[in-house]
Amino acid sequence: MDKKTSNSFSNDQLLKFYEKMFLIRKFEEKAAQLYGAGKIGGFCHLYIGQEAVVIGILSSINSEDTVITAYRDHGHILARGVDPKLVMSELTGRKDGISKGKGGSMHMFSKANRFYGGHGIVGAQVPLGVGIGFAHKYRNEKKISRVYLGDGAMSNGQVFEAFNLASLWQLPVLFIIENNKYGMGTSIGRSAAGNDLFERATVFDIEGEKVDGMNFFTVSDAAIRARDYINNNSKPYIIEMDTYRFRGHSMSDPGLYRTKDEVNKMKEIDPVLMMKETLLKEFKIEEDTIKDIESNIKRQIKDVEKFSLESPLPDIKDLFTEVYL
Amino acid sequence: MKILLPALSPTMETGNIVKWLVKEGDEVLSGDILAEIETDKATMELESPDDGKIEKILVKEGSENISVNSEIALLTVEGEEIEEKIEKTIESAPPVIPNGSEKNIKEINISMSSLLKEQSDGMELKNWSEKEITMREALNQAIEEEMNLDKDVFLLGEEVAEYDGAYKVTQGLLDKFGSKRVLDTPISEHGFTGLAIGAAMSGLKPICEFMTFNFSMQAIDQIVNSAAKSLYMSGGEINVPIVFRGPNGAAARVGAQHSQCFISWFSHIPGLLVVAPSNARDAKGLLKSSIRNPNPVVFLEHELLYKEKSNVPEENDFLIPIGKANLIKEGSDVTIIGFSMSVQRILNALPSIEKLGIKPDIIDLRSIKPLDEDLIYKSVKKTNRVVIVEDGWGNTSFGSHLSYLIQSNCFDYLDSEIIKVSGKDVPMPYAENLEKLALPNTDEITSAVKKVSYTK
Structure with missing residues (x-):
């Protein structure tokens, strides 16, 4: 497979990608703050540290393509272009939430933006995503189903059933393992036997590779290669993203299973800061241009916060609606 | 800050x-x-x-x-x-007071049967061109007709295509529709059920066959957590128009792991519709309605009923609405309620019940969820006595819930305790005599009727 390079993106396009990464980072920091203030309840799994994965993949996505993921989904739905106000209002459990306050952090969907959730059971989204790929093929659509899963899901039985079906029926599916090294508090070394996780798919005749998931450019290159492979071969493909979450598994995670040194070392390759550095140094983008983008996002997040706290609680009658259509 | x-x-x-x-x-x-x-x-x-x-x-x-x-x-x-x-x-910020108060929650609860109101009534009265066929053939016709009408409908499951179906329900469909729409799956329930639900989320209308519902346990997380709950937790954004179908309950001497009734399991779950026909005519009309329904439907068949015949309309537009029970015999003295195979058991007991001079109302529920409460309560208010027959285990069963509903809605009309004749609380034994004892039988049904009628 010949390597393409992301240098084919214009500076404006790259700035758009940076803007999205920065938006996710600031959104998640605000979510953490609101959780701390008791305005967000329950589970809240933050995407901080993994932004290069979702935005690198985004750089290869057609607006018609579909995406599905597990419960760490805020970054994913924002990447798909859903209004952050609606996402934050879902976290605060309000009427204006994308799921009308009935889904919460783990259950957000947008058909218009081709985002199919938001699933809370580890591994369950993988057969579902293969089914979405099945529908693309059934209707002769030129679309790819992007299916995200974590390193934890790679030891879940249904995931292998899904690999088998995707390969057997030659479905247009890109599996993306976000290997952030820990399934909750259990390190990958304590949960997964054998070599690299993506190799587990190769026995089903699914080609794949492992890439640096902390770097937008390496992710984007791999994502474009994968897209072209799937389009040319009508077969699934798998990418394992070497990534890291800077925050806990969820908000109530004391993080005793890893050292501060390890986290700090990973923060030295912070994907958002690294992309900014590259834009400044290699693409010679003016610092002020980036500063403007950042201040705009910071301002936007303030509006998002305000909106999500002012939106009313859902109507009581909504308790009983949408159980059946 | x-x-x-x-x-x-x-x-x-x-x-x-x-x-x-x-x-x-x-x-x-x-x-x-x-x-x-x-x-x-x-x-x-x-x-x-x-x-x-x-x-x-x-x-x-x-x-x-x-x-x-x-x-x-x-x-x-x-x-x-x-x-x-x-x-x-x-x-x-908050507490933000929403409209309404928690007191009127009961009043705004929407009865399930009202959800399905718009379904065509009067189907039973129309002059159909009918033919006597087996339930197996009726189910096959229903699938074929709906696949002809809607190209989004497809069928998948183990042995449904080249083998013609483990129980021959899907016989000939591969030849008619091709391997794109009739798909043999690997023995991989968790995977192919999830796949089918994902396809339904993106707008296709899968018919997902379980060779028997015993194997649906492999996939129950996908049925409960993905199919049933997505509409609600997406605030109405994602519906799952899918039918899970296959034989349910005890067949004949296939042992503990292949003989059990899942009515109580699936009817427990908000978001699922549950249907269990007892005859060929209902099977066709209900399966067609289930395929057209925008919600996930669990369609429970029974292997021992596949060969049973009844008159079945041949027209494409014949439907039986989900949520409508059938008063299959009208009497005055006792209401006997069953569904799927237990209707057959009630009919087997009928001669001995009639010999006692007792004239029963016999209700075939057909749909478990939504339940035709109106028809049930109307009958109970007339007969004042109730016997419920279910093949499944009686412990925390659907029959227990039905008995709760009846006492709570018809309390002043009851002249006797409600009796529930259920499967015995044991894994299904293999030996012929023990298997018979484990399931509701004619004697038990007749004794129950005698007891609620204070007849010796």
């Missing part, structure tokens, strides 16, 4: 400041660790909410039992004034 003591777990109310890792005047970045906080569960790190300078530390390290949301430090950040305003918003 004020730094408040955050709630670091869903249950934390107070915390102790173990240690400050920054001092006044320090420049910090968002995400930097500011302090160690001891919560009810663990020692956690407090991260800086933004970039800025630590202006003042308000609560010294070593302080204990600080309430969540107390001010513990001040941080100076760019755009401070806006930040201040937002802080005020956070503090003054």
